[in-house]
Amino acid sequence: xxxxxxxxxxxxxxxxxxxxxxxxxxxxxxxxxxxxxxxxxxxxxxxxxxxxxxxxxxxxxxxxxxxxxxxxxxxxxxxxxxxxxxxxxxxxxxxxxxxxxxxxxxxxxxxxxxxxxxxxxxxxxxxxxxxxxxxxxxxxxxxxxxxxxxxxxxxxxxxxxxxxxxxxxxxxxxxxxxxxxxxxxxxxxxxxxxxxxxxxxxxxxxxxxxxxxxxxxxxxxxxxxxxxxxxxxxxxxxxxxxxxxxxxxxxxxxxxxxxxxxxxxxxxxxxxxxxxxxxxxxxxxxxxxxxxxxxxxxxxxxxxxxxxxxxxxxxxxxxxxxxxxxxxxxxxxxxxxxxxxxxxxxxxxxxxxxxxxxxxxxxxxxxxxxxxxxxxxxxxxxxxxxxxxxxxxxxxxxxxxxxxxxxxxxxxxxxxxxxxxxxxxxxxxxxxxxxxxxxxxxxxxxxxxxxxxxxxxxxxxxxxxxxxxxxxxxxxxxxxxxxxxxxxxxxxxxxxxxxxxxxxxxxxxxxxxxxxxxxxxxxxxxxxxxxxxxxxxxxxxxxxxxxxxxxxxxxxxxxxxxxxxxxxxxxxxxxxxxxxxxxxxxxxxxxxxxxxxxxxxxxxxxxxxxxxxxxxxxxxxxxxxxxxxxxxxxxxxxxxxxxxxxxxxxxxxxxxxxxxxxxxxxxxxxxxxxxxxxxxxxxxxxxxxxxxx
Numbered sequence: 236x237x238x239x240x241x242x243x244x245x246x247x248x249x250x251x252x253x254x255x256x257x258x259x260x261x262x263x264x265x266x267x268x269x270x271x272x273x274x275x276x277x278x279x280x281x282x283x284x285x286x287x288x289x290x291x292x293x294x295x296x297x298x299x300x301x302x303x304x305x306x307x308x309x310x311x312x313x314x315x316x317x318x319x320x321x322x323x324x325x326x327x328x329x330x331x332x333x334x335x336x337x338x339x340x341x342x343x344x345x346x347x348x349x350x351x352x353x354x355x356x357x358x359x360x361x362x363x364x365x366x367x368x369x370x371x372x373x374x375x376x377x378x379x380x381x382x383x384x385x386x387x388x389x390x391x392x393x394x395x396x397x398x399x400x401x402x403x404x405x406x407x408x409x410x411x412x413x414x415x416x417x418x419x420x421x422x423x424x425x426x427x428x429x430x431x432x433x434x435x436x437x438x439x440x441x442x443x444x445x446x447x448x449x450x451x452x453x454x455x456x457x458x459x460x461x462x463x464x465x466x467x468x469x470x471x472x473x474x475x476x477x478x479x480x481x482x483x484x485x486x487x488x489x490x491x492x493x494x495x496x497x498x499x500x501x502x503x504x505x506x507x508x509x510x511x512x513x514x515x516x517x518x519x520x521x522x523x524x525x526x527x528x529x530x531x532x533x534x535x536x537x538x539x540x541x542x543x544x545x546x547x548x549x550x551x552x553x554x555x556x557x558x559x560x561x562x563x564x565x566x567x568x569x570x571x572x573x574x575x576x577x578x579x580x581x582x583x584x585x586x587x588x589x590x591x592x593x594x595x596x597x598x599x600x601x602x603x604x605x606x607x608x609x610x611x612x613x614x615x616x617x618x619x620x621x622x623x624x625x626x627x628x629x630x631x632x633x634x635x636x637x638x639x640x641x642x643x644x645x646x647x648x649x650x651x652x653x654x655x656x657x658x659x660x661x662x663x664x665x666x667x668x669x670x671x672x673x674x675x676x677x678x679x680x681x682x683x684x685x686x687x688x689x690x691x692x693x694x695x696x697x698x699x700x701x702x703x704x705x706x707x708x709x710x711x712x713x714x715x716x717x718x719x720x721x722x723x724x725x726x727x728x729x730x731x732x733x734x735x736x737x738x739x740x741x742x743x744x745x746x747x748x749x750x751x752x753x754x755x756x757x758x759x760x761x762x763x764x765x766x767x768x769x770x771x772x773x774x775x776x777x778x779x780x781x782x783x784x785x786x787x788x789x790x791x792x793x794x795x796x797x798x799x800x801x802x803x804x805x806x807x808x809x810x811x812x813x814x815x816x817x818x819x820x821x822x823x824x825x826x827x828x829x830x831x832x833x834x835x836x837x838x839x840x841x842x843x844x845x846x847x848x849x850x851x852x853x854x855x856x857x858x859x860x861x862x863x864x865x866x867x868x869x870x871x872x873x874x875x876x877x878x879x880x881x882x883x884x885x886x887x888x889x890x891x892x893x894x895x896x897x898x899x900x901x902x903x904x905x906x907x908x909x910x911x912x913x914x915x916x917x918x919x920x921x922x923x924x925x926x927x928x
Contacts, residue, residue: 241295278312285439297427573667784820836855
């Protein structure tokens with residue numbers, strides 16, 4: 236045998252061994268029914284047969300007792316599988332008809348006798364003129380028996396059962412048919428054709444996808460093997476490309492053989508052009524779409540692999556980025572192989588506006604929400620096939636297409652986006668790359684996808700609205716704090732103005748008045764700066780706590796009862812914003828003064844306690860109940876004062892917590908209240924400006 240042909244044969248039979256190993260390996264791991272066991276044994280026999288022939292071919296031999304025995308086992312394995320499959324397909328416990336049992340017993344004896352002859356070396360196919368004629372005739376008979384079994388299995392199935400077994404019958408029948416062709420040719424010409432023999436491995440490998448598809452269709456086989464559409468698509472592409480290249484290579488060989496002096500040039504040019512054509516076809520979206528539709532239509536019961544499609548749909552919608560509208564169009568269009576589309580969504584004006592487009596020019600058409608078109612989409616929730624509407628408008632009852640839609644020549648489908656029973660928007664899709672039949676399954680998938688897309692778009696709108704609301708809430712909250720601070724400043728200025736007539740000739744009062752006015756002006760400037768900035772970058776600094784508290788107490792010195800300050804530890808330093816911390820302390824002192832009669836007392840103490848700085852504000856005022864402290868004291872916008880905002884204590888606690896401290900309160904009705912502010916100490920040295928203040 237030629238050396239190059241020997242290499243081809245070795246690869247050919249090695250390929251079939253690998254293919255059947257991939258098919259049968261999952262069955263060996265998990266076998267539950269007789270079909271699994273029989274198919275697993277048949278695949279194992281094919282693996283041994285392919286491996287044995289590949290081994291002998293690599294050594295330059297065509298026949299040996301090992302290959303003869305392996306081939307007999309392979310034929311017996313597939314025959315047993317067909318016999319098991321012959322039982323009632325819907326009854327796993329069924330038995331074979333009584334009339335077939337004698338024939339099966341006779342066949343088993345024949346196989347055993349042939350196997351014994353092969354192992355003993357008396358099954359020699361190289362001597363066709365003498366002892367080899369009988370083995371060839373027996374092999375032809377085995378091939379005919381195998382084809383008869385395939386026909387018998389298929390003929391005794393119902394129409395529904397044939398759908399499940401037809402590809403298995405086709406694949407197994409092809410194997411026996413090729414054997415019949417090989418051995419019939421051998422009997423006719425009294426020699427084995429090495430080309431036909433070498434190609435047998437590839438032919439048997441081509442039957443594996445057919446058996447795998449039939450295995451995936453049969454629920455009764457209970458196989459863990461599942462052939463996905465993606466694997467089927469890539470397998471079909473691979474096999475198709477291989478056949479194409481094989482045909483082009485043969486054509487190139489003949490061009491070189493008959494081309495004379497131009498033969499080599501013509502062969503190279505032809506093969507290069509064929510390769511470019513193949514690459515162009517494989518990268519063609521229309522070709523890929525047509526192949527996917529063909530596989531789904533002819534190899535599977537359903538048009539979609541729902542797990543794969545829904546994962547792809549979800550991944551497309553979940554991609555990061557602001558262009559959700561384009562991703563919605565892309566995800567819906569991929570379900571029907573559409574190359575592009577546009578999205579309309581209801582706007583604040585009450586009309587449906589084009590908000591996104593994908594792989595098509597932007598459209599500017601607006602559609603009123605109360606138009607007949609939108610009302611039809613909302614009430615019927617149908618997917619509108621514009622081609623079907625053009626041929627049979629009576630199928631769509633009261634549907635009236637808008638004028639702008641009729642002018643768009645490539646329009647194909649209108650998919651409504653339904654949210655909570657209402658029309659949220661709709662997607663217009665272009666004509667598909669390949670013909671897609673809109674049956675009930677495709678329409679249901681589009682309707683569900685439209686509802687899912689509407690939910691995603693509504694969630695995006697809600698998130699945007701929430702972001703805007705939070706921005707307004709942040710601005711309103713800051714404005715509320717500013718108003719609260721202004722109220723305190725107005726209160727101080729009003730008190731000063733009320734005492735001005737009485738103490739206007741007092742130099743101390745005049746100095747205090749000027750200081751209060753200057754402080755008020757500085758506070759208002761700071762508030763105006765905060766309102767004018769879009770962002771507030773407050774940098775905490777190391778502060779001398781005593782100086783901050785003294786400043787806050789001094790500003791409340793004009794009130795009665797006059798607050799009294801006691802500093803037990805003068806060198807405490809904390810990390811905070813001076814203005815905000817002073818405002819917190821001042822507010823707590825103000826509340827204590829307002830809750831205490833003039834004959835009472837308000838005492839402020841600065842101390843060091845448990846490794847933290849302590850500010851204690853105690854009064855002998857009205858006090859508060861436990862229920863009030865628990866339910867109302869720290870609740871924003873809840874105040875017992877007629878002119879109060881109810882945010883002072885809330886803001887104080889929030890800022891103290893932000894600094895890593897705590898605000899605690901203890902009170903009893905009629906016995907006064909004590910606020911305890913604890914802050915973590917700062918280890919940095921107190922600034923010189925603070926020490927000098």
